Amino acid sequence: MKITRVETFAVPPRWLFCRIETDDGPVGWGEPVVEGRAETVRAAVHELAEQFLVGADPSRIEDLWQLMSKGSFYRGGPVLSSAVAGIDQALWDIAGKSLGAPVHQLLGGPVRERARAYCWVGGDEPAQVRDQVAAQVDAGFTAVKMNASGRMNPLPNLAELDEVAARAEAAREVLGPEGDFAVDFHGRFSTAGAVRAAGVLEPYAPMFVEEPVLPEYTHLIRRVTDSTRLPVATGERLFSRTEALPALQAGIAVLQPDLSHAGGISECRRIASLAETFDVTVAPHCPLGPLALAASLQLAFCTPNFLIQEQSIGIHYNKGAELLDYVADRSVFRFHDGHLPRPTGHGLGVEIDEKAVRKADGSAKSWHNPVWRHRDGSFAEW
Template sequence: MKACVHELMEYLTGKDPLRIEDHWNLLYRSGFYRGGPILMSAIAGIDQALWDIKGKYYHAPVYQLLGGACRDSIRVYSWIGGDRPSDVAREAKKVMDMGFTAIKMNGTEELQYIDSYRKIDETIARLAAVRDACGKELSIGVDFHGRVHKPMAKILAKELEPFRLMFIEEPVLAENNEALREIARHTSIPIATGERMYSRWDFKGLLADGVVDIIQPDLSHAGGITECKKIAAMAEAYDVALAPHCPLGPIALAACLQLDATAHNAFIQEQSLGIHYNESNDLLDYLSNPAVFTYQDGYVQIPQGPGLGVEINEEYVRKMAEAGHNWRNPVWRHQDGSIAEW
């Protein structure tokens, strides 16, 4: 992606940064091969930077340039547990005591196409423990993480009904979205997906099929603010809610909040404070003013500063860049030795 950004910048050097729509179309449409996580993530980063420049040029937050706000704040949820969830009840109670009113957790470990009901029972037990610890008022999203295949997803979706979940997320991988039609017939729980979909063209068929209730485009991977504003509007036309994916850093969250401010169908925002991936540093460590993301009563205010509304501690970023990282997805295998979805 870094190489892609450098290549795309050759088109933009010396150009007027305020012509964001034209730049977006040039970066997307002037290439013969389009879409996918690398190109769209590179365009997303450039797009977020251009909106920040434009907002600072006009001394206004980005949401003002998108038509103005339709809300002052948005509800947020906190991740609990890790990739292999265990003591989620204790973690859920901890974040609830911090003021969060909604959480998201992984539902299962790896599952074969057809697997043991023991794993289903373990998922049910974890949800029951969270409900017992936190009561009925806590909103719970359960992430299937694309690690569940259609046969087991149907069972899980039906078995989770009594817990009155906020949503189930990625019941199957995005490349298997046609399976959502059958899964939706087995549950009334809202179905959410979209973090591994990268453009309005990826979302078009999903929305037309009428099987999704919540879309979760990631503004750092789905073409940035420019593209996700259009995806959000498409979803609104189908009466589908918006909950942008964002287990990422402060620039990504700020971009999401600027969009949330203007999207009537946005109802909750993912954020990464204290997430299990943040081992050496956390969301607020990169900010000159961490107070810009003050959470209160389960909500966060829309940033009011110019541009994206955040100021990055660039010295700290350079320090962490020197340390570097070599993060890779875990490699999971089933008991028979075959590769499992992480």
Template sequence: MHKDLKIEEIVLYKVPPRWLFVKITTQSGLVGWGEPVVEGKADTVAACVEEMKPYLLGRSANEIEDIWQVLYRGGFYRGGPILMSAISGIDQALWDLKGKYLNVPVYELLGGAVRQKMKMYCWIGGDHPEVVLEQAQEKVDAGYKAVKMNATGAMEWVASVRDVKKVADNIRLIRETFGDKLDVGLDFHGRVHKPMVKRLIDELGPYDPLFIEEPVLPENNDALKHIYQYSSIPIATGERMFSRWDFKEILHQGVVDIIQPDLSHAGGISEVRRIAAMAEAYDVTLAPHCPLGPVSLAAALQVDFVSANAIIQESSLGIHYNKGFDLLDYVSNPEVFALEDGCIRLFNKPGLGVEINEEKLKEGQKIGHAWSNPIWRNDDGNFAEW
């Protein structure tokens, strides 16, 4: 064992707007950062990390793969959002440590970069037309060449004709204003049930969305075979899928064009790199989900830099969740996330490449957060997917 890579301390910071950071420190004082969190379940994931501490303390941070395998397979029950998100943050921190120890960016340890820059997109409001153009213009002015917005608000299992017709208003406004100069992804957000998906595609198709995301909930992925054959619009999904085993079936069935594993939910850098390689074998592209903080984004970019099938990367900068605190507020080197011609350039700093301001985290921890997603109901009082 490298004595200076022996894990000596693991500390968690729960900070606004809705994030959880893990700091892993080795015997020599080297520090690695990760983001182990499920949005709305930060305390639950923190408890899971605490349960893993006894196994991690005293281990060499160099043994990333063995640690990953034991954390995943060492318990009788495997997978799911809580366990995999806890593993994700730990895995990110271990890669950060190894890169810093060897003085190279993580992508060098994964085989080296295949690109010099990564195309980015940011979220804009899609629930209400009145904010769409304003927010889209803000992103264009900031240098983005692509945005994503919600395709619908709350949606009945079988919606009225009136509600269906309203769905296309937002993307129509953007196309009329920006033409084809702005790529627009549409996130169905799992809000739409199978009976409505094809009707909505009929309405949205003429406005040429870049992709349709989560047209159905992941538990209904068997419906993708009907949707996939119906439309030429690329289908994206995967933010609520947590391991290569979750992605295996949809890749085998050929019902997805873009997979979106989240670096803070799907097993971290180690597992998402494996998922990306699996997808490449099926000629499927990668666009990691990332509505979280700077460590999660840096980890996603490290995978993007080495994955030939990565096409675009989500960033949470300015997202509506980040009230009072945003992506760069806990970062000492925000320039690494600077946008140039719609892209972020290849990092050159060791590890994940992002420097976390721990003093800011300590300030944020005093505030904390109790974020949870809203509970929506349809007009009749029945629960509606958010």
């Protein structure tokens, strides 16, 4: 079996899909994308395809991963690792389909029968948070995540800290003591500001506080973990084991690799195993499309230290299309009591509606994240 063609499809709302075709076997699908840089990653996928993939044996997943990741003098970074990630997902999809098994079965078999998931709530005001959390509870979910704040001064003042606390209080009132909410700092605070904000959140016991410092300041995250009783999470902007290691050594509680950014199933499997040696749980980052979610679930079901799965159905980023629009069998992503069932289909376990993908290709404007500024006109972290 040889790879004969690699195609990419840029589809709304902001996703990139990869399709790998073979001469005598199944087709594999993956999701290589950097949000806001989809076309850049698309170019990288085709460069890798021309250099390493076309004519190669798709079953040599690890060898191809090594070539794609290390076969050029300059390596790493979000664009290359995301291109490799989507290709890696597609190769595992082919392997599972060829062998008649889900990917998690090839990685040692399932360790659970259902995976807990959380929804995003995007309310900026406490009243909105309360209503949106209540809606998710009514839908059967037991966990949500929300931003700690909007635009934030590096050192938040008392009024800003009060707003952070008010959102958390609203979520806790709705969820009660048995529900969970996570708070995403999104790297908007300075390290000292994150310490302050974590302090006001402690009475509400969030499941974790996420990305309290920017990834380039991972060497400072211990200042946050040492200052608070709250579990600290990070990892969506760390793209390899070597980048995740300092955060693990600094005492984080939850690691959040993204299977469409951090080298795909192959590398995220290794990242999860590394996290286990630090007694750290894994909550894969995934505000993306159906293939990224399907790949994340394959990891979730064979990973002992899995905690919870992010998913993007209904997320505020999704404008013009939804995750289920590109899926032929939607039952794969059917929630029950806030959990997703173990996928039993071969490969990634999801059947893509190829006609819908080809029709949607190129139909959306390129998505770019907002650019924020502080009141004095200087750049503000989004």
